[in-house]
Amino acid sequence: MLIQYLFVFAQVHEDFRIPELLSTSELYGFEIKFPERLEDRDTSRPFMLLELESEEHARLLSRRCILIRYVCEFYARGKSYEEVHEHNRARSSLWEKYIEDTSFKFLVTAFNHTIPQWRQRDVVESFSYMDFRGKIDMKNPDITLTVFEEYPDKHGTTREKTEGDGQFDEVWFGRLIEVGSARPLVKTFDVKKRVYYGNTSMEAEISLLMANQTLASPGKLIYDPFVGTGSMAYTTAHFGAFVLGSDIDGRQMRGKIKPPGIIRAAAQYGVASRIVDLCTFDVTQNPWRCGDLFDAIITDPPYGVRAGAKRLGRKSNRPPREAPAPAHVERPDDQPYIPPVKPYELSELARDLVILARYMLKPRGRLVFFLPTVTEEYEELDVHAMLCDGMELVANSLQNFGSWGRRLITIRKTTAEKYPPPIFDPVRAVTEAMDVHVPAHKDFREKYFQGFKKSDFSIEDVRRG
Amino acid sequence: MVRLITHNLLACHAKGCTSNNFPLQFQDVSIELRDADFNADFLRGFLPRLEWPALVGAARQLGDTSLPAEQPDMIDDEFLQKLHHVLLEIHVEEGAMVCPNCKHVYPISNGIPNMLLAEHEIG
Numbered sequence: 001m002l003i004q005y006l007f008v009f010a011q012v013h014e015d016f017r018i019p020e021l022l023s024t025s026e027l028y029g030f031e032i033k034f035p036e037r038l039e040d041r042d043t044s045r046p047f048m049l050l051e052l053e054s055e056e057h058a059r060l061l062s063r064r065c066i067l068i069r070y071v072c073e074f075y076a077r078g079k080s081y082e083e084v085h086e087h088n089r090a091r092s093s094l095w096e097k098y099i100e101d102t103s104f105k106f107l108v109t110a111f112n113h114t115i116p117q118w119r120q121r122d123v124v125e126s127f128s129y130m131d132f133r134g135k136i137d138m139k140n141p142d143i144t145l146t147v148f149e150e151y152p153d154k155h156g157t158t159r160e161k162t163e164g165d166g167q168f169d170e171v172w173f174g175r176l177i178e179v180g181s182a183r184p185l186v187k188t189f190d191v192k193k194r195v196y197y198g199n200t201s202m203e204a205e206i207s208l209l210m211a212n213q214t215l216a217s218p219g220k221l222i223y224d225p226f227v228g229t230g231s232m233a234y235t236t237a238h239f240g241a242f243v244l245g246s247d248i249d250g251r252q253m254r255g256k257i258k259p260p261g262i263i264r265a266a267a268q269y270g271v272a273s274r275i276v277d278l279c280t281f282d283v284t285q286n287p288w289r290c291g292d293l294f295d296a297i298i299t300d301p302p303y304g305v306r307a308g309a310k311r312l313g314r315k316s317n318r319p320p321r322e323a324p325a326p327a328h329v330e331r332p333d334d335q336p337y338i339p340p341v342k343p344y345e346l347s348e349l350a351r352d353l354v355i356l357a358r359y360m361l362k363p364r365g366r367l368v369f370f371l372p373t374v375t376e377e378y379e380e381l382d383v384h385a386m387l388c389d390g391m392e393l394v395a396n397s398l399q400n401f402g403s404w405g406r407r408l409i410t411i412r413k414t415t416a417e418k419y420p421p422p423i424f425d426p427v428r429a430v431t432e433a434m435d436v437h438v439p440a441h442k443d444f445r446e447k448y449f450q451g452f453k454k455s456d457f458s459i460e461d462v463r464r465g
Numbered sequence: 466m467v468r469l470i471t472h473n474l475l476a477c478h479a480k481g482c483t484s485n486n487f488p489l490q491f492q493d494v495s496i497e498l499r500d501a502d503f504n505a506d507f508l509r510g511f512l513p514r515l516e517w518p519a520l521v522g523a524a525r526q527l528g529d530t531s532l533p534a535e536q537p538d539m540i541d542d543e544f545l546q547k548l549h550h551v552l553l554e555i556h557v558e559e560g561a562m563v564c565p566n567c568k569h570v571y572p573i574s575n576g577i578p579n580m581l582l583a584e585h586e587i588g
Contacts, residue, residue, distance in 0.1 A: 219507035242507065244471065250577055258575055263466075273501040276553070277471040281580035285587050289476040289487055293514060312587050339584050 002051035008070040014043035019395035072174030103137040110149040144176040196261035202231035211235035214296035225283040230262035237271035250280035284424040291359040309344035347442040377440035390415030466576035477564035479586040485566040488519035494560030501553040
């Protein structure tokens, strides 16, 4: 028997909501039944009724999902209070057990509105037919009954504070089970309060959402091949996983003082012992002895705006040096030798990452990474064209910045077959790309700095064509 | 850092260096011991991926002789505790790892190994 629970979500990153719920339920091994009617699944609304097997499952979600604010046992909903009361009376079997001797309080609140005190009292009194005989306890009640009024978004209008009071779209009523306890982690991991960060550090909330997509939990081993200043290492380690990080540029991981910056920040969060190791290398020239190692790969690849992706090799067509480069010229920043690097084009990097993940992940392991996209040109095929045999798309959530956005892509390895290590061959990639789909994120850096305008060249093409 | 679990996963990847390129040999190392979370399931899950002789060799090179030369058939708690210590609690902070085949030196500074290849070493 499934039970209905009323979930109240923070109204941010709406596109990440359902993937986060699904990942968390997969992690703990239970099912969520989502509402059938499309309007009841609309993530622009903060309320959603989810059906679960038990209250325990509701609690697991509220302790892990960053976007959950409250979880309640659902009693009633309605377009008016008359409807709510009628619905609520019909479902009295859910709350009868609290009538005799349970201390309680009411919480009356609204979304997109502030309800004046006097009407909050009226609302509470309108539930008097429930006839609760326990004492009212505002500090430590046994149960909290919650009323949520849902108002339309009044963004951008000028109005009196209580104007439109009572003109809600819907009222929701239930018994509070838990206040979402994962949501405060957004403050805990606030980048501004972190002892070590850089200009490419990922904001806390997104780092946490990413960590949840990896199904991080104690005993898992998770790898970030572009670890940078470690933003996602802290959140995945917080959920108990061991983390390995690598980066082509060791300075990002180290900072200027000892111990390394990532270790200092990890210590601040009490997870330093779970940062297994940090290594300096180019992921296209990596020293991993074998594949089939990681439960997840989580990463925010550099896409060229604040920091460009680099790989070993020379730019342009200059011939490489014949003789070995001077091997150990001491440099002031403790890097004994920095080989030449060249830019790493984004669509090439993204496709390589999927192939690398297929080799490095254990079966059912997940690859979680951000892909920046050009809003107007994006099509779903851009992401599907990146996939290869044995890798399937689990989630694709957009964080929209207007003319561009970034998509959090979650891919699962579905195969137990062994694949050879990837070759990362740029030459072959170019020839192969001739007859395959060109994604909108190709040459993202150039498009970004052109302000996402169509280049003159393509306008010419259109005229001719 | 560098812990022996990581050491057990790294091979020399210089161009053309494809045999006898593992395990890397420690050189002039200074080590620190630090406690880590014990997780028996993690260790059991990781055992099949370990190159046992390489792990025992590296541990002995760092002065830890607690592990048997042959991987035991019986995995008990006492063994897992020893394995945990060797894999996760010994940190090589300074020194280098050297490829037994091509002699490439991977320096370790401040606990971070530099595994970058020089221009003539990439494929």
